[in-house]
Amino acid sequence: MANTAWCITLAGMGGVVGEAVPDTLTLREAIGQFLDTILQDRNTHRTYAAGLSAFEAFMADREGSPVLLRSLQDDVIEGFQLYLLDRGYSRFTLRTYQAALSAFLNYLLVHDLTPVHFSLAKARLRARRTNRRFPYPAPVPDPALPLIIKYYDEMALPSGEDDKARATRLRILRSRAIVHTLYSSAGRIAEVASLTRRDVADGRQAQVIVTGKGNKQRFIYLTDLARKAIADYVHARADAYVPLFISHGRDYGKRLSKVSIWETVKRAARALQLDVTPHDFRHYRARQMLDEGAPLEAIQEILGHSDISTTRKVYAIYSHRSVQEIFNGATLTPDEALRRSLAADEPLLRQALPDGADAPDNDIAKER
Template structure:
């Protein structure tokens, strides 16, 4: 099983060109799957897997308290794996063909209101290079709606403040050109002129745009710690995630009349149905405003 899994991961990297995080997710899910087959079902050959064993594996995950979203992701991983094995003639059947994904509970993304966004974005202390960097990151996230993984993946050549845009490589190595506003432009310019050079040390990475105190590319975990600290300092008691500013970006654009297709393009969503969840957010917020302020609500 280990060899088949390695071949599949190689296929995802070389032929499909999937993003690193997506490949890591596939590999983690399928290692869990093959480990279950070996240890629990006592199956040593993937050609012997039946539909029943896959159902038992999903039940095993559910017993562990895994969410419907996690189960659906495992189903997708297992299905893609078995389709690959059949196509490569490593097996003569696909036991996953009639396995259905669990119904997902669609939860609305949590967003900040405009006052909370302004409070958070004004929280970094720009009298030092750490605050200058943090301010630039927050302003850029809210100005463009890029993912945190895309933010920390930015290189020097991706930033074009003179022309008012950034170049971003998203999921599946797809390139996006996203405009930035004057406020983000100003924060980025200050970081480039006064902030970034103070992070550069012996381990200087000449391409990475946002650096940590070691002079290396900032990590996702590093950003997450910064965000939690700044939110606490700003007195924001809402549950924040690294995606919160991305959700807020999309919601505020749509609230102010932006075209759904344009928002989809800026977010890098392959399917517009993913972007449409933000229309539900805006409708919910409108209902809340109506109920709060209309005299006969």
């Protein structure tokens, strides 16, 4: 009987429950089986596939190919972090790929597929040292981002009813509706791309239910300006196509892709010489709401974070301004503090003073 290092307790590895898994199982095979469990969430599947492809490359550099699952050691999380940093990956990508690895290792643990010598708890403890050195990067959206909206709002609509003029007019109106929706909702690009006319009631609906990350439903909110831009676009279309944002080219009526929405933003950004992406609208609005005093719990709901720790980790640094204003308003100078104390406690102070001594001047008491 082949030597084995793991036993599976759940079905899904091509055998029956309880069947021994050979120690010849490769890392690539295990990754493929894990990714098959998240096929329903295409965005997560794509992101995790990219992250785990990088992880496989890291392991191949260290262990050689093919990489066997039994080669996992307690330093794999820490080593993968340093591998990504050495190759110039951004800290944002690093965190995303680390999330993919974490989910994969959790999958192995639940299915009893981790090597007997491997401890996920120890691996995470070791990785914390690197995490402390490289905290989550604070998003820094361009403060001129609203110019993207102004760019399309001020773009002249061509007159005429010929095919070219009509198509150009519809593309401009569509661009206005897209950027207003991104700004208003602070939604993810996939959420905005998936909207239907029924979802937004052709611009009459202020609260819209979307299926967000992890196939979880939540509300996004549309301002009056966003709803007007949507209504203007849908009215000009005069069609019965279901998607809210559609192609006005050869594939007329087909749902607009996320790439096309991305390009809508980047086209204006290039013209304005700005560095802005659709996801920056989300960061911009989160920071804006924090600056305006919105509580972190409300921002969590608006952004659709399942855990408030995510909101706090990414955006709490921007609450500094609000905290600073509270601090300034609640802090007295030493002289003000003394006068306030004397005003409240003058009778007690007089009792505590030696006979014949005068209490300190108390202008506030006189004013009262």
